[in-house]
Amino acid sequence: MARTSRAFALLFVLPLAGCAVPAAWGVTADDARTHLVRAVDQTQELAGGSWTQSDDAVPRGCVIPPWTAGSRASVLRIGTPPIDPQHAADLVDAAWVSWGYEVTRATIDPVIEVQGSFGGELIVFRVSEHAMSLQGEGECSPAR
Amino acid sequence: MLFDVAAVLSASVALGPVAEAFGVHEITAYDTAVVLVLDLAPVVQPIPDAQPATDGGSRFGQADGVLRQLSQISISDIDTFVASNPTAIDSLLSDPPLAAEVSIWWNSLDGQRRVALRSATPQLVGNLDGIPFVYRDIANRSMLTSTIDELEHVIANENGRTMVENAKMQLRMLTSISEALGGEYADSRRTLMSLDVRGQGKAAIVLGDLRTADYVTFMVPGMFFTIEGQMGYWTDAAARLADEQRAWLALLGDHPDASVATVAWIGYQTPNLTNVGSIDNALEGRDLLAGAIQGLQSLRGAEQPYITVIGHSYGSTAALMALTEYDFQIDALAVVGSPGSPAKSVGELHVRNGNVYVGEAPWDPVPDSAFFGSDPGSASYGAHVFGAVGTTDPLTHKALAASFGHIEYFSPGTESLRNLALIGIGEGALVTDGRPAPSGILAH
Numbered sequence: 001m002a003r004t005s006r007a008f009a010l011l012f013v014l015p016l017a018g019c020a021v022p023a024a025w026g027v028t029a030d031d032a033r034t035h036l037v038r039a040v041d042q043t044q045e046l047a048g049g050s051w052t053q054s055d056d057a058v059p060r061g062c063v064i065p066p067w068t069a070g071s072r073a074s075v076l077r078i079g080t081p082p083i084d085p086q087h088a089a090d091l092v093d094a095a096w097v098s099w100g101y102e103v104t105r106a107t108i109d110p111v112i113e114v115q116g117s118f119g120g121e122l123i124v125f126r127v128s129e130h131a132m133s134l135q136g137e138g139e140c141s142p143a144r
Numbered sequence: 145m146l147f148d149v150a151a152v153l154s155a156s157v158a159l160g161p162v163a164e165a166f167g168v169h170e171i172t173a174y175d176t177a178v179v180l181v182l183d184l185a186p187v188v189q190p191i192p193d194a195q196p197a198t199d200g201g202s203r204f205g206q207a208d209g210v211l212r213q214l215s216q217i218s219i220s221d222i223d224t225f226v227a228s229n230p231t232a233i234d235s236l237l238s239d240p241p242l243a244a245e246v247s248i249w250w251n252s253l254d255g256q257r258r259v260a261l262r263s264a265t266p267q268l269v270g271n272l273d274g275i276p277f278v279y280r281d282i283a284n285r286s287m288l289t290s291t292i293d294e295l296e297h298v299i300a301n302e303n304g305r306t307m308v309e310n311a312k313m314q315l316r317m318l319t320s321i322s323e324a325l326g327g328e329y330a331d332s333r334r335t336l337m338s339l340d341v342r343g344q345g346k347a348a349i350v351l352g353d354l355r356t357a358d359y360v361t362f363m364v365p366g367m368f369f370t371i372e373g374q375m376g377y378w379t380d381a382a383a384r385l386a387d388e389q390r391a392w393l394a395l396l397g398d399h400p401d402a403s404v405a406t407v408a409w410i411g412y413q414t415p416n417l418t419n420v421g422s423i424d425n426a427l428e429g430r431d432l433l434a435g436a437i438q439g440l441q442s443l444r445g446a447e448q449p450y451i452t453v454i455g456h457s458y459g460s461t462a463a464l465m466a467l468t469e470y471d472f473q474i475d476a477l478a479v480v481g482s483p484g485s486p487a488k489s490v491g492e493l494h495v496r497n498g499n500v501y502v503g504e505a506p507w508d509p510v511p512d513s514a515f516f517g518s519d520p521g522s523a524s525y526g527a528h529v530f531g532a533v534g535t536t537d538p539l540t541h542k543a544l545a546a547s548f549g550h551i552e553y554f555s556p557g558t559e560s561l562r563n564l565a566l567i568g569i570g571e572g573a574l575v576t577d578g579r580p581a582p583s584g585i586l587a588h
Contacts, residue, residue, distance in 0.1 A: 054390065056383055057326070058327070058383070060380040060384070061376045061377055061380055074383070074384075074387070076387045076390065076391065078390065078391065078394045108576065109574075110396075111392075111396070115557055117557075122556055124556075124557055126391060126395055128396065128397065130394065130395055130397025130400065131394035131395050131397065132395075133391035133392075133394060135387055135388070135391055135556075
């Protein structure tokens with residue numbers, strides 16, 4: 001449960017501290033969704049441009065160790081290209097690190113990819129001279 | 145009602161010959177009301193070729209008898225015909241005519257007859273390749289709902305323990321399909337492309353619109369996949385792949401307005417521990433997958449999408465056999481965790497431009513086994529080997545997400561999922577081979 005405890009702690013660091021923190025697995029479905037959406041929304045603001053929201057309304061399945069069925073929210077956003085893709089990637093990278101995310105980065109030329117994980121939450125930011133994208137899946141929480 | 149039928153009918157997206165026959169150019173969502181409008185509208189221009197042959201022979205191949213009767217008997221007799229010929233529909237579905245012939249037959253029917261057919265035999269309308277997907281979706285959802293109602297009635301009212309237990313098992317299976325369609329979230333972007341409620345069940349759920357998508361990816365699962373256990377997982381994987389493809393299309397900028405559809409296709413009985421060594425299930429998968437793809441190609445006419453098949457595990461064997469033994473061609477094939485097939489090289493596969501890719505995750509014992517013939521990952525096979533191990537961050541030198549084991553190829557954020565998405569949108573040149581980026585771009 002170390003990962004969950006860490007995620008718990010970080011929840012209070014982010015501007016999500018006002019969310020109710022449940023007792024059992026760590027986060028409720030609503031909390032997990034709120035955390036994901038807020039992080040993505042803030043990343044959009046940071047990167048600038050205008051964005052189209054195509055979030056999937058249907059939660060995706062996941063497993064809470066060892067065998068409990070859970071669900072997780074997902075997001076898909078497509079944004080207009082920034083003036084400087086490299087700078088946008090740097091901004092997002094630095095912000096996510098400051099928010100407590102574990103960040104990795106790769107280049108699939110001509111696209112820069114930044115991945116941030118926060119407990120079981122995963123966000124992928126990609127940027128090119130044509131567009132930006134944000135995809136993410138939230139922390140796994142017990143299925144309703 | 146979420147949208148205005150009139151507005152829908154006045155918009156403009158091709159629905160192929162059906163729409164043209166009704167003077168309708170666009171439907172933006174699969175909605176019962178719209179389909180009813182289409183059904184009840186008069187057929188302006190019946191397709192001449194659909195008329196039965198005057199010599200008494202077949203225009204529809206082996207299964208012509210049933211289709212011809214269904215198009216010729218009085219509409220009021222359709223119910224009776226179906227009820228008095230209980231095996232006719234099953235036989236027709238197990239040995240169907242060519243999808244192109246079905247399309248012609250369907251287009252020859254007037255709206256009232258289509259409504260009557262859907263009501264009398266939703267399993268036929270829902271599963272016969274060549275019938276437009278909008279009708280199939282309605283028929284299959286109707287079949288799903290009515291079967292669930294019947295099972296709930298059995299569970300509530302029957303006393304026989306075996307009957308009740310069987311009903312509960314079937315209900316769990318069908319509920320998993322209902323949930324994968326969105327359940328309470330009711331996502332209109334999901335289409336129930338096919339449905340077989342018998343036994344362990346079969347189903348295919350589409351994310352996106354097969355009528356208009358520029359890129360279509362069929363995902364074919366392998367052993368141990370059941371509807372009850374994996375319909376949700378497989379649909380999630382299809383949703384994830386569609387998201388990934390939409391993002392990459394925008395990022396690459398070549399076709400920013402292109403659309404995608406992904407198909408969570410559990411359209412055959414996958415093997416379990418008792419029969420995984422047999423080729424029989426793969427033969428069924430081969431035939432049904434071929435029918436599904438040919439059905440799509442038939443309906444899309446001159447507006448063919450870029451079609452990709454992703455075969456996982458035993459599903460890759462079924463896919464490889466379909467692409468060897470049937471005449472149609474697709475644009476790309478990706479196999480992951482593959483036990484192989486009789487085909488010995490890429491040259492034997494009906495895949496354009498040699499767009500055949502093979503992925504193998506660490507700790508997956510199935511690839512390299514060549515259990516059903518040649519190993520598609522071997523150098524002599526000629527396929528591109530793509531990375532599923534996770535690349536290394538060139539700046540931090542940390543490992544990026546890898547796929548481990550036999551079922552992790554579709555996990556979010558993995559190199560494998562990214563590569564599969566790129567293959568499905570014709571961007572194989574960007575596929576990575578698992579080596580550190582950026583030098584890890586797969587050489588072609």
